[in-house]
Amino acid sequence: MSSRYRLLVIAGIVSFAALSVACDDGVSPPQEFAIGGIVSGIQNGNLVLRINGNDDILLATDGGFQFPNRLPAGSSYSVAVAITPPGQVCQVSNGSGTVGQADIDDVVVQCQVVLHTIGGLVSGLSGGQLVLQNNGGDDLTISSNGAFVFGTGIASGTGYSVEVAVQPAGQECTVENGAGVVGDTDVTSVAVNCEAAMYTIGGTVSGLSGETVTLTNNGGDELNLAADGVFGFTTPLQDGAAYDVRVVAAPAGQACSVTDGSGTVNGSDVENVLVTCGDAYSLGGTVVGLTVSAVLIQNNGGDDLTLSQNGAFTFPTLVPDGSSYDVSVAEQPGGQTCVVVGGVGTVAGADVTDVQVTCNDKALSNRIVFHSDRDGDFEIYRMRPDGSSVVQLTDNDVDDLWPVVSPDGTRIAFWTGRDGNQEIYVMAADGSNQTRVTVDGRADREPAWSPNSERIAFHRVVSGTTEIYTIRADGTGETRLTNNAFADGEPAWSPDGSRIAFTTDRDGDNEIYVMNALDGSNQVNLTNNVGRDGKPDWSPDGTKILFDRNDFYGGDLTWLGDAEIMCMNADGSGVVRLTTDSIGAIDTQPRWSGNGSRLAFNSDRVAVGVNSEIYVGDTNNCTGITNLTRITTSSAKDAAADWSPQ
Numbered sequence: 233m234s235s236r237y238r239l240l241v242i243a244g245i246v247s248f249a250a251l252s253v254a255c256d257d258g259v260s261p262p263q264e265f266a267i268g269g270i271v272s273g274i275q276n277g278n279l280v281l282r283i284n285g286n287d288d289i290l291l292a293t294d295g296g297f298q299f300p301n302r303l304p305a306g307s308s309y310s311v312a313v314a315i316t317p318p319g320q321v322c323q324v325s326n327g328s329g330t331v332g333q334a335d336i337d338d339v340v341v342q343c344q345v346v347l348h349t350i351g352g353l354v355s356g357l358s359g360g361q362l363v364l365q366n367n368g369g370d371d372l373t374i375s376s377n378g379a380f381v382f383g384t385g386i387a388s389g390t391g392y393s394v395e396v397a398v399q400p401a402g403q404e405c406t407v408e409n410g411a412g413v414v415g416d417t418d419v420t421s422v423a424v425n426c427e428a429a430m431y432t433i434g435g436t437v438s439g440l441s442g443e444t445v446t447l448t449n450n451g452g453d454e455l456n457l458a459a460d461g462v463f464g465f466t467t468p469l470q471d472g473a474a475y476d477v478r479v480v481a482a483p484a485g486q487a488c489s490v491t492d493g494s495g496t497v498n499g500s501d502v503e504n505v506l507v508t509c510g511d512a513y514s515l516g517g518t519v520v521g522l523t524v525s526a527v528l529i530q531n532n533g534g535d536d537l538t539l540s541q542n543g544a545f546t547f548p549t550l551v552p553d554g555s556s557y558d559v560s561v562a563e564q565p566g567g568q569t570c571v572v573v574g575g576v577g578t579v580a581g582a583d584v585t586d587v588q589v590t591c592n593d594k595a596l597s598n599r600i601v602f603h604s605d606r607d608g609d610f611e612i613y614r615m616r617p618d619g620s621s622v623v624q625l626t627d628n629d630v631d632d633l634w635p636v637v638s639p640d641g642t643r644i645a646f647w648t649g650r651d652g653n654q655e656i657y658v659m660a661a662d663g664s665n666q667t668r669v670t671v672d673g674r675a676d677r678e679p680a681w682s683p684n685s686e687r688i689a690f691h692r693v694v695s696g697t698t699e700i701y702t703i704r705a706d707g708t709g710e711t712r713l714t715n716n717a718f719a720d721g722e723p724a725w726s727p728d729g730s731r732i733a734f735t736t737d738r739d740g741d742n743e744i745y746v747m748n749a750l751d752g753s754n755q756v757n758l759t760n761n762v763g764r765d766g767k768p769d770w771s772p773d774g775t776k777i778l779f780d781r782n783d784f785y786g787g788d789l790t791w792l793g794d795a796e797i798m799c800m801n802a803d804g805s806g807v808v809r810l811t812t813d814s815i816g817a818i819d820t821q822p823r824w825s826g827n828g829s830r831l832a833f834n835s836d837r838v839a840v841g842v843n844s845e846i847y848v849g850d851t852n853n854c855t856g857i858t859n860l861t862r863i864t865t866s867s868a869k870d871a872a873a874d875w876s877p878q
Contacts, residue, residue: 261304263304263305263333264302264303265303265305265332265333265336266337267283267298267299267303267309267311267331267339268297268298268299268335268336268339269297269336269337269338269339269340269341270340271291271294271295271297271342272341272342272343273320273322273342273343273344274291274293274294274317274320274343275317275319275343276317276319276320276345276389277292278290278291278292278315278317279291279292279313279315279317279322279341281297281311281313281314281324282311282313283299283301283310284308284309285310285312287300287301288314297341298335298337299311303331304331305331305333306330308328308329308330309328310327310328311324311327311328311339312327317343318388318389319346319387319389320343320344320346321343322341322342322343323343324339324341325340325342326339326340327339327341345387346388347385347387348385348414348415348417348418348419349381349385349386349418350385350386350392350418350422351381351382351418351419351422352380352394352419352421352423353378353380353422353423354376354380354405354424354426355424355425355426356377357374357375357376357377357400357403357405357426358400358403359400359401359403360400360401360402360403361374361375361398362375362396362398362399362400362403362405363397363398364395364396364397364407364424365394366382366386366393368393368395370382370383370384371397374424382394388415388416389414390413391411391412391414392412392413394410394411394422394424395410396424399429400426401471401499402470402471402472403427403428403429404426404427405424405425405426405427408422408423408425409423428470428471429499430468430469431468431469431470431497431499431500432464432468433449433465433468433475433497434463434464434465434501434502435463435477435492435504435506435507436461436462436463436505436506437460437488437507437508438506438507438509439488439509439510440458440486440509441483441484441485442458443458443483443484443486444457444481444483445457445479445486445488446480446481447463447465447477447478447479447480447490447507450474450475450476451476452467453465453466453467454480464501469497470497471497471498471499472496472497472498473496473497474494474495475493475494475497475502477493477505477507478490479507482509482512483509485511485512485550486509486510486512486550487509487510487511487550487551487555488507488510489508490505490506490507491505491506491507491508492506493506510552511553511581512551512552512579513550513551513553513581513582513583513584514546514547514550514584515547515551515557515579516544516545516547516583516585516587517544517559517574517584517585517586517587518542518543518544518587519539519541519542519543519545519589519591520588521542521568521590522540522542522565522570522589523567523568524565524567524568525565525567526538526539526540527539527561527563527564527565527570527589527591528561528562528563529545529559529560529562529570529572529589530559530560530561530562531557532557532558535547535548539589544585545589551579551584552579553580553581554579554580555579556578556579557575557576557577557578557579557584558772559572560572560826561597564597565591568591568595569593569596569597570590570595570597571589571592571641571642571876571877572587572589572877573639573640573683573685574586574587574588574683575587575589576727576772577728577774588684590641590642592640592642594660594661595640595641595642595661596614596641596644596661596876596877597876598616598617598826599615599875600614600615600616600832600863600874600875600876601613601614601625601635601876602635602846602870602874603631603633603634603635603646603870603871603872604864604866604870604871606866606867606870607624609629610632610869611624611625611626611628612624612633613625615863617830617832617848617875618863619846619863619864623663625644625662625663626666628648628650629650630648630650631649632646632647633646633647634646634872635872635874636680636681636874637661637681637874637875637876638705639681639685639877640685640877641876641877642685643658643659644659644660644661644663645658645679645681645688645705646659647676647678647679651668653673653674653675654675654677655669655672655676656668656670656676656677656703668707669688669706669707670692670707671707672692674693676691676692677690677691677721678691678721680723680732682725682729683725683726683728683729685705686705687702687704687709688702688703689701689713689725689749690702690703690723691720691721691723697718697719697720698719698720699712699713699714699715699716700714700720700723700732700734701713713732713752714736714747714752714755715752716738718736718737718738719736719737720735720736720738721734722734722735722766724769724770724777726749726770726774727770727773727774729749730750731746731747731748731749732746732747732748733745733758733777734768735765735766735767735768739757739760741762741763742766743758743759743760743765744757744765744766744768744777744779745757746758757804758800758804759779759800759804761781762783763782763783764795765780765781765798766779767821770802772824772827772828773828775802776799776800776801777800777801777802778797778798778799778823778824778831779797779800780795780820780821781795781796781809782794782795782796794813794816794817794819795818795820796809796810796811796812796819797810797811797822797831797833797857798810799851799854806854808854808855810822810856810857811833811857813835813837816840816841817835817836817837818835818836818840818844819833819834819835819847820834821872823875824875826875826876826877829850829851830848830849830851830875831848832846832848832873833846833847833873834846834847834870834873835847838862843867843868843870844870845862845863845864845865845870846863846864846870846871846873847860847861847862847863848860
């Protein structure tokens with residue numbers, strides 16, 4: 233190489249170097265790049281992101297974002313959440329790194345709502361299942377005490393309301409701290425307290441006259457009411473507890489009765505107790521013959537009254553107008569027996585003053601009289617209703633038949649042929665003082681006492697038929713009530729003394745009629761049956777009549793062709809058949825007990841056509857006989873039972 237060429241090369245290199253130095257002095261700043269990405273899930277307000285601790289961006293909606301300040305290549309970045317939307321939490325992904333030669337656009341921010349649980353404690357739960365609800369749903373069934381939590385969370389700032397949806401059996405649970413707004417933490421302060429369920433007892437009172445009626449529940453919790461309307465006792469009762477509402481003091485001149493006043497609380501308030509007040513009247517009469525200690529009487533099984541001397545008496549409790557009364561002897565005086573006459577009836581707008589309590593050393597109480605041929609001919613006997621303590625009252629060589637006890641219990645009427653023809657006799661309840669009543673020469677049979685024990689009805693054979701008469705028990709004042717060509721017999725006096733029921737064949741077969749007891753007028757047919765209806769007997773309250781019926785000729789294929797015991801209303805309606813037995817057996821001569829709850833009759837159902845025996849049973853208000861019991865077991869004919877009035 234020539235020296236000249238070498239110098240040119242060196243000069244070029246030097247020139248290039250100088251040029252390079254001149255270029256370095258004027259270089260531009262490095263490139264800068266944007267930092268951003270995408271955000272999702274914003275719901276409750278604004279999100280603030282921060283980069284490298286000092287550069288913020290506010291975001292209100294989902295979508296892409298970029299920080300306003302760019303960063304040069306090679307610098308680091310770190311994106312964080314500075315402020316989260318209320319009730320939410322936000323997380324950053326791909327939020328940190330080093331800037332390269334391009335924008336950063338893959339920062340991901342995801343926000344979601346923060347849910348808090350609602351719960352608390354249950355106490356006092358003693359069994360069964362409690363169902364809670366939050367905000368009308370999200371049911372939670374709880375069966376034991378302790379902590380509970382609803383399954384569905386609630387966002388911060390959202391209201392909650394916890395209520396009892398279903399109470400546990402026999403308990404009542406209440407909620408405390410059950411409503412509010414969720415903050416930033418779980419709710420744990422709800423308290424559910426359970427106690428035995430308590431319910432009120434109440435109802436309605438009506439008919440008050442302006443004065444006060446006093447009620448009690450279960451013998452306490454006294455309540456005074458002065459006006460008609462709804463009432464409630466102040467003391468509640470637990471579920472399953474018994475209640476018994478009673479009137480302990482009625483307004484002057486009134487009586488108050490309680491309907492639906494007792495029962496058992498069954499999961500709700502009792503609101504159907506009905507207290508009805510109305511006009512009321514006194515109930516009383518006279519006691520005679522009392523010579524020792526005292527007699528305890530009752531009305532309608534309560535309202536006790538002790539009588540220690542003869543004279544007028546009045547029960548302490550008034551009886552509502554239109555209601556029934558039933559006076560009975562609850563405890564007999566020592567050495568005497570007292571019976572009640574006229575003690576059953578209905579109050580009709582006035583005081584009742586004619587109840588008669590007659591005490592006698594020989595009066596019958598709780599006895600049945602009957603006739604039997606167990607000694608060879610028919611004699612009269614008495615016994616207890618269970619068939620025990622049989623006592624023979626008559627003893628002669630002829631038949632003594634059809635005994636009936638006087639309503640005062642002191643005498644027994646019967647008919648006998650001891651004077652050569654059949655006549656009516658009366659004797660004391662112990663069989664003494666047997667006295668002839670009728671003296672006619674014709675056959676007098678089937679006596680029946682008047683309710684006041686003063687007169688006796690009977691039938692007499694007249695010109696080949698029978699007619700009905702009445703006579704005083706001393707043999708005076710004989711009165712004929714029927715007068716026709718037909719057989720009228722088997723008289724039975726109504727309890728109020730106004731009518732006599734009897735059997736007659738004037739319609740071609742035997743039917744039951746009633747007539748005026750004073751003169752035989754107003755004869756009315758009660759039965760109309762093909763066959764025989766006979767032997768009527770009034771219930772003590774006068775509302776029903778027992779009788780026997782033989783329907784063999786009636787063509788009734790369900791009938792057994794023999795006599796059965798029947799019952800009907802006093803007007804002839806509502807006929808009910810009470811007995812059903814084997815073919816050919818005869819059930820006949822029914823008689824009410826003194827209080828009308830039982831009956832006695834005779835039947836040959838054990839030995840058909842051979843011997844009759846006496847049976848007793850409960851009448852059940854003439855709906856059917858229960859507790860039927862045979863009380864005589866002799867080989868003789870025992871029949872014509874009649875119950876003493878008490």
